[in-house]
Amino acid sequence: MQQFTTHTFGQPVAAAARVLSWCLVLLVTTAIFSFAFSQLQYGWNWGAIWQYRQKFLQGWLMTVIISAASLAVSLVIGLVTALARRSAFLPLRYTAVLYVEAIRGTPLLVQILILFYVVANAFGVENRYVVGIITLSLFAGAYLAEMIRSGIESIHDSQLESARAIGLTKVQTYRYVIFPQVLRQLIPPLTGQFASIIKDSSLLSIIAVSEFTLNAQEVNAFTYSTLESYLPLAVGYLLLTLPVSLISRALERKFHYAT
C-alpha cells in the first residue's frame, strides 16, 4: 500500500523538508500576487459585496447542483458511448463516433446556444436548467467516452483470451477483468474532466441559468466592484474542485493493484 508521503527516487522525503518546501512555494506565490495587487490603483469596496452575500450563496448552491447532476449523467453517457463505440452493430458504433467527434470538435458555447434555442425549442423543452444539465452532460460525456474507451483498449489481449479460456461471458469479462483495471487508470483523467465540468458550468450563464458566475457578474454590474466580485468566484470554484482532487487521490491509493 503506497504511503501518503512524497517519494524522490524511491526514498521517502523527511517531513521537515516537505513542510519547508511548501512554505517556500506559498511564500513566493503570495509575494508575486501581493506585488501585482499592490500595483493596482483600485478603490476596494468589500462592503458592497457583503451586502449581496445571499446572491453568491444561492449561485454557488445552484452550481453544486448542476455540476453534481451533470457529473452523474455524463458518466452514464460516457460509459454507454464507450461500449457503443466497440459494438459489433455498426449503426450504433457510427452514432457513437459521430456524437464524440461533433461534441469534441465544437465549442461548448455554440453547443449551449444551439441546444437551448434551437433543439430544445423545437422539442418544447422550456426548463433552461434541465437543458443546461443535459448540454453539460453531453459535452463531458464525449470526452469521458474516449477516456473510458482508451482505458478498455489498453487491457492486453492476453487477458481477454485468458478470460474466454476459463469460460467467462462478455459481461463477466467486463465486470471482473476489464473494469477493475480500467478504473484505476481512469481516475486521474476522470478527475480532470470532473473539475472541468464544474468550471464549464459557468458558461451556462449565457442562457440565463442563475448559477455562481452569473450571480457574481450581476453583483459586479450593480456595484462596479469587479475584483471584489470575481475573487470570491475563484475561491468558490476552488471549494468545489479541491475536494474532487482529494477524493481522487484517495481513490487512486485504494485501487492501487499491482499489475
Added chain:
Amino acid sequence: MKVRAAFFLLTVAALLMLSTSAPAAEPVKPLIVGMELAYPPFEMTDTAGKPSGVSVDIATELAKSLGRPVVIQNTAFDGLIPALKTGKVDVVISSMTATAERATSIDFSDPYLTTGLCLLLRKDSAAQTIADLDKAGVKVAVKKGTTGHIYATTRLKKAQILVLDKESAAVLEVSQGKADAFIYDQMSTYQNWQRNKATTRAILEPFQKESWAVGIRKGNDALKNKVNTFIKEYRGKGGFEQLGDRYLKEMKDEFKRLGYSFFL
C-alpha cells in the same frame, strides 16, 4: 571559442548602440475611447471590421477637438466602468445612461441624448404597462448591467428576471416566448420589433426617461470640462443633427410619424 566570444561582444555592442540612440519626440497620447461595438447604429463594426457608428463619429470629433489621435477599445458593456476606473480607457462613449448610482463610481459629462426605457413584448402578451409585468409567473429579460437590468431588479419584485449578456439573446427569448418582455432603450426596442414583427410587439412610450452622457474617470475634471465644451460646440454647429440624418434617417421619420420626439 574565440568566434563565439567575438559574436557575443558584437551583439552587446549593437544593443548598446541601439539603446543610446536619440529618443524619438514624445508622441501625443491617443484618446482611448471605450465602447461596446454591439449596438447599431451607435456602436457597430462595418463590413471591413472597423468600428463605425454614431458614437464612433462622436469619439473621432472629440479626439480631433482635443488634438489627439483616437483609439476605439471594444469592451463588453458591463466592463466599461471597471475599464474606466482602472485607467484602461480614457473616456466611455457607449450610449451609457447617466445614473446617480453610476455617478458614485465615475463622472459624467453633460447629456448628449435623451431616450427612455421601453418594452418589447411577446406577441400574445396582454401587458400594456410596466406595472402589468410585476406579477408572479412573468419572465422579464434584461441585458446585464443596463438600466433595464437595474430597473427590473429594484422595481419588479414579483417577476422572474432573466439576465442575459447579449441583446440578441434577449430578443430571441422574447420572440420564442421564453420571456414575456425585454426592457431596453426606445430606439433598439423599435429596431428589434421591426425585425421580429411576427412574434413580438412593442410599447414605445418610455416609462422611464434617461439621458446618455460621456463617462470620465473621477477627478479628471480638466477632461470633463473639455468634453462638455465639445458637446456644446458640436450641437451648436449641428453636428448631432448631421449624425441623426446619416445613421438614423429612417427612424427619425418613423418616430415623427408615430409622434415621438427624436432623441438626438
